[in-house]
Amino acid sequence: MSSEKRRNILFVDDEGSVLKGLQRMLRRFRNDWEMTFVESGQAALDYLGESPCDVVITDMRMPQMNGRELLSIVREQYPHVVRIVLSGQANIETVIEAVEPTHQYLSKPCDPDVMRATISRACGLRDLLHDDALRSLVTRIDSVPSLPSVYQELHEALSDPETTVSTVGDIISHDGAMTAKVLKMVNSAYFGTTQDVTSGHQAVAMLGVDMVKTLVLSAGVFSQFTAAEMQRFSLAEFEEHSQRVGAIAEAIMLDGGGDKETAACAYTAGLMHDLGKLILMKNCATEYSDVIERSQTENRPLGEVEQQIFGTSHAAIGAYLLGIWGLPDDLIAAVGFHHQPFVSGTEGFCPLSAVHVANAVDHSVEAVFACDRVDEDYLQQIGMAHKLPEWTALAEQISQGAN
Ligand SMILES: [Fe+2]
Ligand SMILES: [Fe+2]
Structure with missing residues (x-):
């Protein structure tokens, strides 16, 4: 997109043929991106030490330093750099393990337009959140609202497959003020609920768990x-x-x-x-x-x-x-x-x-x-x-x- 800044993108893969393939496939973006291709994690770190970089896109399985190790170091030393894993690995556990130091995950083979959209979106957000004026204003703010604890509890409960609708209702009902606020929102005209909703359990049954979780977030933050x-x-x-x-x-x-x-x-x-x-x-x-x-x-x-x-x-x-x-x-x-x-x-x-x-x-x-x-x-x-x-x-x- 011509309205965007030219981005510096670093590709890391131990297989030269993969890098060559990427180079060929992405040639049409050369006016938007300054692209560099290196064959190891160490070479990537050497490059980052000397050159400005917006995005690192790395393979996972590499000898000496794998993608996860590389991205952990990048996160530590160059927090403003967008981190993306591009991997053909089907092993879901390794992928999940990689997610933590990663901003985005792309699977091989990757469609160039999907890659471009991912990079563009991730850079847009990075530019917004790493802005100096924002950072200096945030340091002046003493009172930052916290993520509501009931929301956190719900989030954890929902990642457990054993959790039932009734457990979710119980979690909300523990906090009386929260329940009252959520019910007020549920009974407002936006939901078009035809009957009065009078308990956390009923709210979960009628609106579904995800909707109630969102209401808990906003009620907990605004309060x-x-x-x-x-x-x-x-x-x-x-x-x-x-x-x-x-x-x-x-x-x-x-x-x-x-x-x-x-x-x-x-x-x-x-x-x-x-x-x-x-x-x-x-x-x-x-x-x-x-x-x-x-x-x-x-x-x-x-x-x-x-x-x-x-x-x-x-x-x-x-x-x-x-x-x-x-x-x-x-x-x-x-x-x-x-x-x-x-x-x-x-x-x-x-x-x-x-x-x-x-x-x-x-x-x-x-x-x-x-x-x-x-x-x-x-x-x-x-x-x-x-x-x-x-x-x-x-x-x-x-x-x-x-x-
Ligand atoms: Fe606004
Ligand atoms: Fe607004």
Whole structure:
């Protein structure tokens, strides 16, 4: 893509013939990428010691230093470098073992377009999260919300195949305040539940485990902020906007052909998309109040004024936190780029697209921060521009249905 910076990519494989094959296959990207090919982990480390590098793509099984060992060192010494494993290994355990020091996994043979999309997406997120202004702002923040413990418990329980729906209900019900908050959301109009849901168990049975897990995440995160800390905006309105954007993003994702999993991701990202605003308001109250005031009086998008004053935005701060919590990249990208999907490096219709549209439409329907506009060029580029009127109607229906 011509709008992107030229990336330095380092390929590592002990088989010269594989490297030659890659070189041939990827020749057409030579204007976008500066490519270097080396035959061992040590040669890769020597290269990294001397040259700038954006991405390392390595084979797993290599003599002396294998891919996992190489990537662990890269993570330690060059944390800004995107790490990708490209491996033909079918042994699932070795692959899982490799995942930890890896950002992404690609299997051999790899389609060049899949590789390009993976690199572009991973670099977009890396650029966002390794930005100096963001880092220096984060160091000023004393109070960072923690990942809710009930969410963590659910996450662990759900990775155990023995866990039943009733166990999940038990975990939620242990925390009374959490249950009350989740039930309030479940009984709100966004879910169209026809009967009152009165217990954690019933919520799990009706909405499914994944949906309840998402609600626990947002209830647990938002409850770490108080209305008194929010000065310039209402926490209640904030939560309502977040819930509407979640519901709209999910509907858009499904309408655009997304599956259950991507729709769930769009929903969670919609709920969390403005989390960075809460963090800024709680930690930099005076400056952030000024930013909001300026955005309103000068009629400029909030993200633009934030960029001018802080050098970063609420979207990037939210994404940064979700990254620390280990949430998936698609979710982080949907939050981090919700105002600027164009610079994300993602291609095609994805949860980010849905959250971007849902947020802009909801802000304009509610006439709050109405400068957040849908980027129609972006929709054009992903082939979804024709869907905008339909999605706007869908969003209005959901927003109004909830009032
Ligand atoms: Fe936003
Ligand atoms: Fe928003």
